[in-house]
Amino acid sequence: MSNDAKPIPVIVAGALGRMGIEVIKAINAARDCDLVGAVEVDQAKEGTDVGLEIGLDALGVCLTSDLEGCLCSKSQEVKNDGPNSGVVLVDFTHPSVVYEHTRAAIAYGVHPVIGTTGLTTEQINDLSDFANKASVGTAVIPNFSVGMVLLQQAAAVAASFYDYAELTELHHNFKADAPSGTCIKTAEILEELGKTFNQNKVDEHESLKGCRGGLRESGLRLHSVRLPGLVAHQEVMFGSSGESYTLRHDTIDRSAYMPGVLLTIRKVRKLQTLVYGLERIL
Secondary structure, X not given: OOHHHOOEEEEEEOOOOHHHHHHHHHHHHXXXXXXXXXXXXXXXXXXXXXXXHOOOOOOOOEEEOOHHHHHHHHHHHOOOOOOOOOOEEEEOOOOOOHHHHHHHHHHOOOEEEEOOOOOOXXXXXXXXXXXXXXXXXXXXXXXXXXXXXHHHHHHHHHHOOOOEEEEEEEEOOXXXXXXXXXXXXXXXXXXXXXXXXXXOOOOOOOOOOOOOOEEOOOOOEEEEEEOOOOOEEEEEEEEEOOEEEEEEEEEOOHHHHHHHHHHHHHHHOOOOOEEEOHHHOO
């Protein structure tokens, strides 16, 4: 049987988190994917079947807090010996550990699919160099929503016509990093034009520090909102004389990300380098 015909073995890190649970359910429902590892920092859950923990039938995969041990054992069971082979790691954990997780996966020949945001530009560049040297396909995806990709592409077109723009992202109050990786990625796409935004018309000052948002070198300002009841939302507002133009994307449920997650799982093993952003996968 060829590698293409075998289910893709997948490890999920952050297995009991909001996104991790959705990912496991999506993998379980996908005929071409096979959950082989579930990593969670809660040691009290060590050794319990992940399926039973998230409301499914037993999946035969026990939770572990040892990510590196899981990467090591699964990479030995399923070798990365050419295009479209090897294990995939899907990571939805925490900004404080995502760099180490990604680097460890590459070192073991496991293909990382990173949904955790918070990686710095320097870290992404370092991981890209490491993935290139190891020839391990890696995907760093700040947002797995196809709708968000469409918003970003529309914003890039609009930015050619508007010199004033501000970005606002709104998330649930359990999100650790701000601004979101998606918002940063959107700003980077606008900045590819090489222009400067938001020329000052007055000597601006803040009576409350930070109320004007974070200022990037391009002049773009990014604003973050954190409230219970929100999932993930983003606005890009452009302004010009006599008009404004607003693009907005709302994620109502985390299931919206699953088609993008599964698509990336299916494509990352065909890569030999790091890609940044879902638009590079579509």
